[in-house]
Amino acid sequence: MASMRFPFSFPQPQPPQFPRPFTAFAVGAAIAGASAAVVAVSSSSDRPFLRNALNSVFSSGHSLPLWGSLSLADSGVSVLESKTGISFPSVLASSQKLCGIGLRKKSVLGLKNIDVYAFGVYADDDDIKTHLSDKYGKFSASELQGNKEFIDDLMDNDIPMTVRLQIVYGRLSIRSVRSAFEESVGSRLQKFGGSDNKELLQRFTSQFRDEIKLPRGSVIHLSREKGHVLNTSIDGQEVGSIKSKLLCKSILDLYCGEEAFDKQAKEEIEHNVASYL
Numbered sequence: 459m460a461s462m463r464f465p466f467s468f469p470q471p472q473p474p475q476f477p478r479p480f481t482a483f484a485v486g487a488a489i490a491g492a493s494a495a496v497v498a499v500s501s502s503s504d505r506p507f508l509r510n511a512l513n514s515v516f517s518s519g520h521s522l523p524l525w526g527s528l529s530l531a532d533s534g535v536s537v538l539e540s541k542t543g544i545s546f547p548s549v550l551a552s553s554q555k556l557c558g559i560g561l562r563k564k565s566v567l568g569l570k571n572i573d574v575y576a577f578g579v580y581a582d583d584d585d586i587k588t589h590l591s592d593k594y595g596k597f598s599a600s601e602l603q604g605n606k607e608f609i610d611d612l613m614d615n616d617i618p619m620t621v622r623l624q625i626v627y628g629r630l631s632i633r634s635v636r637s638a639f640e641e642s643v644g645s646r647l648q649k650f651g652g653s654d655n656k657e658l659l660q661r662f663t664s665q666f667r668d669e670i671k672l673p674r675g676s677v678i679h680l681s682r683e684k685g686h687v688l689n690t691s692i693d694g695q696e697v698g699s700i701k702s703k704l705l706c707k708s709i710l711d712l713y714c715g716e717e718a719f720d721k722q723a724k725e726e727i728e729h730n731v732a733s734y735l
């Protein structure tokens with residue numbers, strides 16, 4: 459099974475030194491043995507990413523393996539988004555693996571930037587191989603970094619993927635969620651499909667019905683299933699399912715595309731997906 463790799467170098471005088479790239483989740487798993495572990499990953503603007511995670515591991519006094527990568531199969535490991543404290547399972551029940559995490563900020567009234575939700579993007583390494591190996595298998599992850607065609611193929615192909623959003627902002631109204639989706643998904647539908655997509659956008663946003671509450675901690679899954687079907691669930695309850703290649707691509711573009719909400723998360727996703735090939 460392929461391993462999860464993060465494209466970061468580590469601070470110099472930290473003993474012990476690890477070869478780059480290292481497997482964030484394997485660190486957690488190695489410490490925890492069979493039990494659950496949490497790996498902190500910073501996604502603040504200066505982003506030392508795994509530095510925090512590894513620092514806390516080093517200071518815990520555990521001795522760590524020096525091999526470069528491990529399988530995620532021995533899971534039970536979560537990754538902590540350190541700015542918000544939100545944790546993401548490294549593997550979903552669907553067996554999709556975490557490829558990257560990020561933070562969605564939004565300015566309110568053009569003034570204050572608030573942290574609205576943290577997100578994680580998941581995909582299955584076998585699906586990635588099946589769809590992208592022929593074309594990209596001969597390239598290394600760093601060669602594929604920033605390759606627009608590669609990301610376009612990831613977004614266009616019938617590859618099951620999940621975006622997990624976990625709400626940070628405690629006063630979110632369902633109306634503001636609908637209107638944020640109208641703006642962000644609406645602009646992508648227009649970008650990829652032209653102007654005649656109002657009905658599709660309305661079908662999608664109307665899944666977020668008035669009676670739904672989204673307190674801090676609520677989890678929304680936007681999952682592209684086989685056949686370009688977008689399933690939406692909130693706290694484990696399915697709220698809708700729409701078959702549309704254009705809609706699936708538009709959702710993924712928010713997190714992996716050219717104008718992704720969180721550029722660092724996009725790079726992380728790109729690198730980890732490429733390392734599955």
Ligand SMILES: CCCCCCCCCCCC(=O)O
Binds near residue numbers: 639642643
């Ligand atoms: C007060 C800010 C309200 C913002 C609500 C955003 C909630 C989810 C929207 C998801 C899509 C997006 O991030 O644009």
